[in-house]
Amino acid sequence: MSTVWFRDRDGEIRRGTVSAAADGQWRLTAAAPDQRGTADAPFHGVVVGQFTDWHVHLQLVDAGDLAAGVLGRVLDLGAHPERVVAHRAAPPRGVRVEFAGAFLTAPGGYPSDRDWAPAGSFRELADAADASAAVAEMAAHGASVIKVASNADAGPVLSDELFRAVVAAAESAGLPVVAHAEGAGEATRVRRLGAKMLAHTPFTERLEPAELRAHADTMTWISTLDVHGWGAGGAAFETARENLAGFHALGGEVRYGTDLGNGPLPVGLNPRELAALAGAGLTPRDMLTALTPADPELPDTRLVFVPGPDTARLDVAAARPLAAPDLVPSGSPAGPPAGSPLGSVPRASAADGHTPTDGTDPTGGTGPTEPTDPTDPTRPAAKEQR
Ligand SMILES: [Zn+2]
Numbered sequence: 001m002s003t004v005w006f007r008d009r010d011g012e013i014r015r016g017t018v019s020a021a022a023d024g025q026w027r028l029t030a031a032a033p034d035q036r037g038t039a040d041a042p043f044h045g046v047v048v049g050q051f052t053d054w055h056v057h058l059q060l061v062d063a064g065d066l067a068a069g070v071l072g073r074v075l076d077l078g079a080h081p082e083r084v085v086a087h088r089a090a091p092p093r094g095v096r097v098e099f100a101g102a103f104l105t106a107p108g109g110y111p112s113d114r115d116w117a118p119a120g121s122f123r124e125l126a127d128a129a130d131a132s133a134a135v136a137e138m139a140a141h142g143a144s145v146i147k148v149a150s151n152a153d154a155g156p157v158l159s160d161e162l163f164r165a166v167v168a169a170a171e172s173a174g175l176p177v178v179a180h181a182e183g184a185g186e187a188t189r190v191r192r193l194g195a196k197m198l199a200h201t202p203f204t205e206r207l208e209p210a211e212l213r214a215h216a217d218t219m220t221w222i223s224t225l226d227v228h229g230w231g232a233g234g235a236a237f238e239t240a241r242e243n244l245a246g247f248h249a250l251g252g253e254v255r256y257g258t259d260l261g262n263g264p265l266p267v268g269l270n271p272r273e274l275a276a277l278a279g280a281g282l283t284p285r286d287m288l289t290a291l292t293p294a295d296p297e298l299p300d301t302r303l304v305f306v307p308g309p310d311t312a313r314l315d316v317a318a319a320r321p322l323a324a325p326d327l328v329p330s331g332s333p334a335g336p337p338a339g340s341p342l343g344s345v346p347r348a349s350a351a352d353g354h355t356p357t358d359g360t361d362p363t364g365g366t367g368p369t370e371p372t373d374p375t376d377p378t379r380p381a382a383k384e385q386r
Contacts, residue, residue: 002327004028006047007288009295013046013311018303018327026303026322028296045307046314047322049294051269053258054222055199058087058097060116060261066095070269070304070319072294075257077178077199077222078103078111078149080120081141088142094302100147100178101138104131104166106158110151110180122149125158128165135169145178146170147199150190152183160193167194178222187211191219200224200259201247203240212243216252223290225276227259237276244280254282256290271317284314291316 001019008014015031050072059079073096076084081101088097103122111117123134150157170177176196181187187202197220228237258270277287294301303322308314
C-alpha cells in the first residue's frame with residue numbers, strides 16, 4: 001500500500017492510498033476527510049482516472065492501435081452507426097466507446113461529398129420528418145450525442161428551421177447536439193439554434209467579445225486545435241487558439257478532443273494538442289479538467305499517473321498508466337518530519353530521488369471544483385458504475 005495524491009471526481013487534489021488488487025489492477029482509496037490536508041509523503045505527481053478524447057473517428061483509424069493506456073474513453077463524432085456500435089461491443093483494447101452515429105447534414109452537404117465519409121456514415125435531411133427519423137435511429141443505436149455538420153464553406157447546411165427540428169428531436173431523446181460549425185457566422189448560428197457543444201473550437205473567424213461571452217455561458221467546446229496544421233500552425237490554428245483563449249478566460253467549458261482520424265494525429269494522448277491548450281492559457285490543472293478523467297475511486301477505473309513537482313507544474317503530456325515505480329511505500333523515510341504543518345509538503349530528502357519541493361501547498365491552493373455538467377452525455381453511464 002502506498003500513499004498518493006489524487007485528483008477526485010470534483011477536481012480536488014486529495015490524499016489516498018493505492019494498493020494492488022487481485023486482478024492486477026491498482027485500486028485507490030481516499031483518505032478520511034480529516035486527513036485531506038495532511039502531507040505525509042512528498043509530492044511527485046497525481047493519480048487520476050483515465051482520460052477521454054471527445055472527438056475521434058474510429059472508422060478512420062486502426063482502432064486496434066488505440067491501446068487502453070491513458071485514454072479510457074473516446075467519443076466518436078461521426079461514423080456508420082453499425083460499425084461504431086461494433087467497436088463499442090468489442091472495445092479496442094479496453095477503451096470505452098461513446099458515439100454520435102452518423103453525421104446529420106443537408107442534402108449534398110458536408111461530408112456527404114467526401115471520400116472519407118462512406119455510405120451510411122451520414123444522413124441527408126430534407127425536412128423535419130427526416131430530422132426526427134435520423135435522431136430516433138441514432139438514439140436507438142445507443143448514441144450519447146447527436147452530431148450535426150454545419151460547414152457552409154463546403155456546401156449547403158441545414159436551414160435554421162431544420163436545425164431547430166434536429167435540436168428539438170435530440171432534446172426529446174435526452175441527447176445534446178454537437179455541431180461542426182465552419183464558415184462565416186456558423187458558430188454563432190448553431191449556438192443560437194440550440195447546439196450545446198461545438199466539435200471544434202471555432203476556427204473560421206475570431207468571435208466578438210459578446211459572442212464569446214454567450215458561448216462561455218451556454219456552450220461546451222471540444223478543443224481540436226492541433227488538427228489545424230498538425231504542429232505547423234497557420235491561420236486557422238491561430239484563430240482557434242485565440243478563440244479558445246478568450247472562451248477559457250471567460251470560464252467556458254473546454255473538453256480535450258483531437259479529431260483523431262483526421263490527418264496525421266498520434267493515436268493516444270496528443271502532446272501537441274496539450275501544448276496548444278497551454279498556448280491558449282490552460283494550466284496543467286485546467287488541462288486535466290478538459291481531459292475529464294474517470295472517477296479514480298470507482299473500482300473499474302484504471303489509474304493514470306501525472307508526474308510533476310507540484311500541481312502547477314504537472315507534466316500532463318508525460319501521463320502514463322500508474323506503475324509501481326510511481327508509488328512511494330507508506331512509512332517510507334521520505335515522509336515528513338513530525339510536526340510538519342498541515343497542508344504543507346516537506347522538502348524531500350536528496351536521497352530519495354524526488355525533486356525537492358519548495359514547501360508550498362502542492363495542491364496549488366484551493367482550485368476551482370468542476371460542477372457536474374448536465375450536458376455530459378456519459379453522465380448516466382457514470383452513475384451506473386457507481
Ligand atoms: Zn471530426
